[in-house]
Amino acid sequence: MADPTGVTVSTISRLPKLLKIHEAQILKVWMDEQLASLSRRAGLIGDAELRAQSKNFLSEFHKATQSGSLEDISGPQWASAKALLADICRSRAEQGFTPMETASFVLSVRGPLMDRLQQEYGNDAAGLAAEMRSSNLLLDKLALYTAEVALQNRETIIKRQQEEMLELSTPVVRLFPGVLALPLIGTLDSARTQIVMENLLQKIVETEATIAILDITGVATVDTLVAQHLLKTVAAARLMGADCIISGIRPQIAQTIVHLGVELQNVATKATLADALFLALQRNGFSVQRLAKESAGAK
Amino acid sequence: MQTTTSDRLTVRAEEDVVKVRQATRSLAQKTGLNLVDQTKVVTAASELARNTLVYGGGGEVLIEAISDGMRSGVRLTFEDKGPGIADIELAMKDGFTSGTGLGLGLSGAKRLANEFRIESRLGEGTTVVITKWKG
Numbered sequence: 018m019a020d021p022t023g024v025t026v027s028t029i030s031r032l033p034k035l036l037k038i039h040e041a042q043i044l045k046v047w048m049d050e051q052l053a054s055l056s057r058r059a060g061l062i063g064d065a066e067l068r069a070q071s072k073n074f075l076s077e078f079h080k081a082t083q084s085g086s087l088e089d090i091s092g093p094q095w096a097s098a099k100a101l102l103a104d105i106c107r108s109r110a111e112q113g114f115t116p117m118e119t120a121s122f123v124l125s126v127r128g129p130l131m132d133r134l135q136q137e138y139g140n141d142a143a144g145l146a147a148e149m150r151s152s153n154l155l156l157d158k159l160a161l162y163t164a165e166v167a168l169q170n171r172e173t174i175i176k177r178q179q180e181e182m183l184e185l186s187t188p189v190v191r192l193f194p195g196v197l198a199l200p201l202i203g204t205l206d207s208a209r210t211q212i213v214m215e216n217l218l219q220k221i222v223e224t225e226a227t228i229a230i231l232d233i234t235g236v237a238t239v240d241t242l243v244a245q246h247l248l249k250t251v252a253a254a255r256l257m258g259a260d261c262i263i264s265g266i267r268p269q270i271a272q273t274i275v276h277l278g279v280e281l282q283n284v285a286t287k288a289t290l291a292d293a294l295f296l297a298l299q300r301n302g303f304s305v306q307r308l309a310k311e312s313a314g315a316k
Numbered sequence: 317m318q319t320t321t322s323d324r325l326t327v328r329a330e331e332d333v334v335k336v337r338q339a340t341r342s343l344a345q346k347t348g349l350n351l352v353d354q355t356k357v358v359t360a361a362s363e364l365a366r367n368t369l370v371y372g373g374g375g376e377v378l379i380e381a382i383s384d385g386m387r388s389g390v391r392l393t394f395e396d397k398g399p400g401i402a403d404i405e406l407a408m409k410d411g412f413t414s415g416t417g418l419g420l421g422l423s424g425a426k427r428l429a430n431e432f433r434i435e436s437r438l439g440e441g442t443t444v445v446i447t448k449w450k451g
């Protein structure tokens with residue numbers, strides 16, 4: 018913002034100069050304040066890490082104010098200060114800070130900076146007001162930027178967890194030689210069904226299973242899309258040489274499917290997983306018998 | 317007809333269809349619908365919300381608890397400003413789909429609800445209203 022003609026001298030910020038001369042003092046006051054206000058969440062971040070982050074931020078902030086605009090943080094001079102903030106966001110997200118708490122890191126430097134400006138300007142009220150105004154706007158912009166990055170990080174983390182859940186929640190269980198079961202839980206959207214189907218087909222090949230039980234006890238809603246996914250899975254399994262049984266169809270779901278008009282005619286259906294296993298064993302030539310003598314003896 | 321509570325949801329992504337189902341289920345429970353009727357209206361909501369998303373390009377769903385003095389129920393209004401439906405009679409036929417579905421969503425939703433109304437204009441959008449009464 019330095020104007021070579023010297024005409025707008027009064028608008029030249031003294032912020033860079035202050036940061037340079039008083040960096041150590043500002044850092045000390047800022048650290049004290051942060052430690053005091055962070056005390057309740059002290060477990061989340063170590064003092065040494067907080068000090069390093071604060072020191073680095075002040076130094077990047079100083080560099081950026083020296084060469085870059087104080088009104089616009091989108092220029093290349095602000096890139097490395099912003100990269101540092103993004104880094105801090107990442108580690109704070111892992112530590113469990115909320116996006117607002119992370120953004121308040123930037124806002125909390127306001128106090129120490131304003132104190133310094135006040136001392137610097139002394140009786141020059143107009144100069145101080147102008148400088149405070151521009152510094153405040155600048156800090157607001159950096160805080161908003163931080164909040165935005167922190168929110169994005171949070172969304173990324175949630176997405177990743179969802180993806181991990183997808184994989185976790187689609188186990189294929191071997192119930193008996195030749196019999197696989199797939200307990201389906203939650204929402205059967207397209208992404209998840211794809212994973213489910215691939216898992217199942219792979220297991221059918223690996224185990225040479227001839228029967229696969231798709232258990233929908235844990236599926237809240239069976240609409241046409243879910244039905245279509247189920248039918249596709251059944252058809253694909255059949256191509257791999259395995260017949261499917263759909264189990265866990267609760268009475269209210271059965272009625273709804275009928276009204277919907279979905280036909281599961283070519284698929285065996287059973288009310289419970291136990292019934293389905295029983296049918297699977299029968300089909301594979303096994304029969305289940307109670308050993309009368311021994312079970313009586315055991316009691 | 318009297319509306320006791322209402323909730324408006326936007327449908328712009330697959331997750332929103334899940335939210336419509338959840339909001340419908342919770343209101344159906346509050347209204348006192350039995351488990352079978354809850355399941356029916358939630359399933360119909362799922363169909364219509366997905367149509368709003370897939371064919372209507374997104375839109376809004378109004379979820380209301382209503383009462384006509386004699387009985388109470390749940391009314392759902394699905395509204396989009398999409399391409400509209402050229403031939404409603406055809407779209408309502410079991411098995412008709414212009415996409416890759418089973419073609420059972422619209423006709424199925426009609427069978428699952430007590431009242432069903434569809435309005436559509438080419439180039440302007442589609443509105444579907446269903447009501448499920450208690451008892």
Ligand SMILES: Nc1ncnc2c1ncn2[C@@H]1O[C@H](COP(=O)(O)OP(=O)(O)OP(=O)(O)O)[C@@H](O)[C@H]1O
Nearest residue numbers: 241367371372407413414417418419420421422442
């Ligand atoms: N909101 C809408 N806007 C435009 N067209 C629609 C809309 N809703 C339905 N349609 C048309 O009506 C057809 C039939 O809809 P329906 O819900 O019955 O079947 P589907 O969505 O194709 O398959 P399914 O619902 O069984 O998965 C659709 O394929 C589509 O062409």
Ligand SMILES: [Mg+2]
Nearest residue numbers: 363367421422
């Ligand atoms: Mg549909």
